[in-house]
Structures are given as structure tokens and as C-alpha cells.
Amino acid sequence: MKIASFNINGIKARAGQLAEWLAEARPDVVALQEIKTVDEGFPAGPFEDLGYRVETHGQKSYNGVALLSRLPLDAISRGLPGDDADEQARWIEADVEGEKGVVRLAGLYLPNGNPAPGPKFDYKLAWMERMRARAAELRALEMPVVMAGDYNVIPTDDDAARPEAWTEDALARPESRAAFRRILNDGWRDGLRERDGSAGLYSFWDYQAGAWPRNNGIRIDHLLLSPQAADRLTGAGIDRDQRGRDKPSDHVPVWVELDL
DNA sequence: ATGGTGGGGAGCCCA
Numbered sequence: 001m002k003i004a005s006f007n008i009n010g011i012k013a014r015a016g017q018l019a020e021w022l023a024e025a026r027p028d029v030v031a032l033q034e035i036k037t038v039d040e041g042f043p044a045g046p047f048e049d050l051g052y053r054v055e056t057h058g059q060k061s062y063n064g065v066a067l068l069s070r071l072p073l074d075a076i077s078r079g080l081p082g083d084d085a086d087e088q089a090r091w092i093e094a095d096v097e098g099e100k101g102v103v104r105l106a107g108l109y110l111p112n113g114n115p116a117p118g119p120k121f122d123y124k125l126a127w128m129e130r131m132r133a134r135a136a137e138l139r140a141l142e143m144p145v146v147m148a149g150d151y152n153v154i155p156t157d158d159d160a161a162r163p164e165a166w167t168e169d170a171l172a173r174p175e176s177r178a179a180f181r182r183i184l185n186d187g188w189r190d191g192l193r194e195r196d197g198s199a200g201l202y203s204f205w206d207y208q209a210g211a212w213p214r215n216n217g218i219r220i221d222h223l224l225l226s227p228q229a230a231d232r233l234t235g236a237g238i239d240r241d242q243r244g245r246d247k248p249s250d251h252v253p254v255w256v257e258l259d260l
Numbered sequence: 261a262t263g264g265t266g267g268g269g270a271g272c273c274c275a
Contacts, residue, residue: 009275010267034275037266062275063269112275152275206275207265250266250275 001071001098001260002026005148005221007204007251011042014249019046019086021242027255031148032105035064037164040068060090065107065149071095071254080108082130089228090127090254091134098260103229104138108149109110113170121170124152128179132186135224139187144229144260147188151222152250153180155190157198158220171220183224191223191256194238204251205243212243219256 004027008014011032022030030052035042037058044054052068057078063134067073075095080091090109095102108131113124116259138145154172155165166172184190202217211217225233235257 013267034267062273114275142272209264211265 001028001103002146002255003029003031003096003103003146003223004253004255005031005033005107005117005150005223006253007109007150007221007249009034009036009249009251011035011037015043015046016137016162017245017248019050019252021239022047022050022068022081025239025253025255029069030096030253031069031092031105032066032068033150035066035109036061037064047143054088055092055094057089057092059087062088063109064089065092065109067092067094067105069096080127080130081134081194098258099142101260103258103260104141104143104145106134106138106145106147106149107183108147108151110149110151111153112151112152113176115201116170116173122180125175125179125222128176128183132170132179134181135188136186139226142228143226144232144258145226146191146229146258147224147257149222150220152220153177153222154218154220155222159202161202161216161218166218171218187227187228188224188252189230191225191230191236192219192238192254193228193235194225195256201238203238203254207250211237212239219247221251223254223256225256229258232260234259
């Protein structure tokens, strides 16, 4: 089972590129972030034509996540538990039925948190603690679970071309890295790192200041695996070439392959 | 130090 994550930065602007990438890469299921539309505005047709079922958790203008799957989905749920007053659409879950077994998949768009310090940074850290609580519940299922998405966290200095430029940024501040490590330390594995190391592998290049031609990238899109998922890991990768296309997202797809 | 580029959707907010 090939599971991917892709922050498409606006599905309406990216439907064509996404459909072409799906036809080439043929992931079984994709977690999308920043669809930036309400559910009714999501252009599902092109993806359904490619055999994908579309499940959205949308929001007007900002955020919004979705799952696209050509395998059966079950037990779909929307929203990160732990704060009924939180209206930001950043979390969606489903069971994905593979040939050899079921994977619980969470697609997530973790808050950016800039400027830090400030209320947005406080929201990010509080959201990460809520995520940690949900992750603990998922891990207790003792089944293959994948949490895939834009984490907006640069885990270590190896995950940035210019780490010194990010030291004060919400993506790399010690509090953000510590919160990410706390989740990992509860028993999750970083799929990209697990496979063949990840130093110098990036998933995001800013639109500004020539970040892409200079390869001034960062790795902030991650797939965290429960132990039962990690035991089935057979491959992982980043589809870096997508960043060089016309009108690209500032993120590229990241993926893992599981024997399931 | 500053400003540089995008998406969404209608004047800025967000990244």
C-alpha cells in the first residue's frame, strides 16, 4: 500500500497538477493539506475519474484537509479531538482496507505558528499536545497507523539547507521540536528517516528569494508510523521533481510503501 | 535589514 501526503496549497489552483501526479505515481491513498475550500468547492470529478474516492474536511479560504483513496475507506472522522471550540479544519481520519490488512490513516495540517512568540505559536503548541493525546489513543490500537501531513516542524538541523535561518522560526524553535520529539518518543517512527536517512531531503521550498533554484529547502512534511506500520515499511520517498513544474505548490509529495 | 512570491477572494490574511 502506497500512502502519500501532499500540501497542494489550494486545490482549485492545483487540480490539474494533482491529477497528473496521481496518474504517474499511483498512490493508493493521499492525504491532502491546504485545500483552501469548503467541501462543496472541492473539484472531485478529475480524481473520481482516476478511481479515487474523495473525502474532505474543508474550510473557506484557509486550511482544509482531504483523503483521496482508491482502496475502500471506513470509519471516517473529521476534526482533531480535544477542543470543541476549535473551528480550523486540520485533521481527518479513516481506516484504509489493504489487501493484507487495515491501516488507520490520519491526515493532518499542523498549525504554522508564526510569528513566535505569540497567540499563533501558543495555538500551535496546544494543538500539538492535543495531537499527542490522539496519537496515544491511536497507538494503543496496536494496529498499523500512519499519521501523514504537513507538520510545520523541521525536526533537526539536518532537515534544513540553512538551519541558521530558522532558529527563531516557529517551524524550528526548541518548543516545536520538543513537542514533535515527545510524539516520536511515545513510539512513533519517522517513515522517511527510517528508510534510508533523510539529511538533505526536503519537502518544501519557499516561493520567495529563489529558494527552489538554490535548493534552499526544509523537510516539514512527514509520515509517522506506529510500530505495527513500521514493521511493514518497504519503501519511502519524496517526489522532488514536482517542485519544478509550472505553477507548483511550495510543497512536494512525500510517501511510504507498506506491505499491507 | 528589506523584500522577495503565491492562493483565496474581494480587502487583506495567511504561508
